[in-house]
Amino acid sequence: MDSNSKIYTFNEVAKHNHEKDCWLIISGYVYDVTSYLPDHPGGSELLVLTVEKDATFDFKSVGHSETAREMMKKYQIGKIDPLTLPTEQKYVETTPYKPTPSLLSFSPLHVLIPLLLLVLAFAFPYLKIKA
Ligand code: HEM
Secondary structure, eight states, X not given: OOGGGOEEOHHHHHTOEETTEEEEEETTEEEEOGGGGGGOTTOHHHHHTTOSXXXXXXXXXXXXXXXXXXXXXXXXXXXXXXXXXXXXXOOOOOOOOOOOOOTXXXXXXXXXXXXXXXXXXXXXXXXXXXX
């Protein structure tokens, strides 16, 4: 079996959590970056700080180059079983919230204003005669 098709649970990956043995979870894949730590341009400490979690957000927020993304394939050792990731740690791709205007959204003014206009229309001739 190809080593990259191996599926790891979160607990298995989380055991590799220090400088001498460091595994990361990024975008659903598991990376053994132990040998890369001394060469990482962002420093080894930073990588060790992203163990025991889904590090996708940390990785993406730095805006790594295409070279970095190519390079990381070398350290890929398998995939993470997404069902084993703690819910609060799952990386969720988000799009900004845009409220959709709805024709059905109800406000009391939608009834009161036409009602007021109707009353005024009927009352107008009567008011004119009186004046
Ligand atoms: C397999 C995983 C990773 C690889 C192969 C990798 C590789 C690289 C490379 C090649 C660079 C140089 C700039 C570039 O080409 O984008 C870089 C910069 C950087 N990386 Fe990573 N990285 C990994 C994971 C992470 C993670 C999880 C973090 C956590 C925040 C991180 C933080 C940084 C930072 C802050 C820099 C900028 C350093 C600077 O410009 O001073 N990296 N990384």
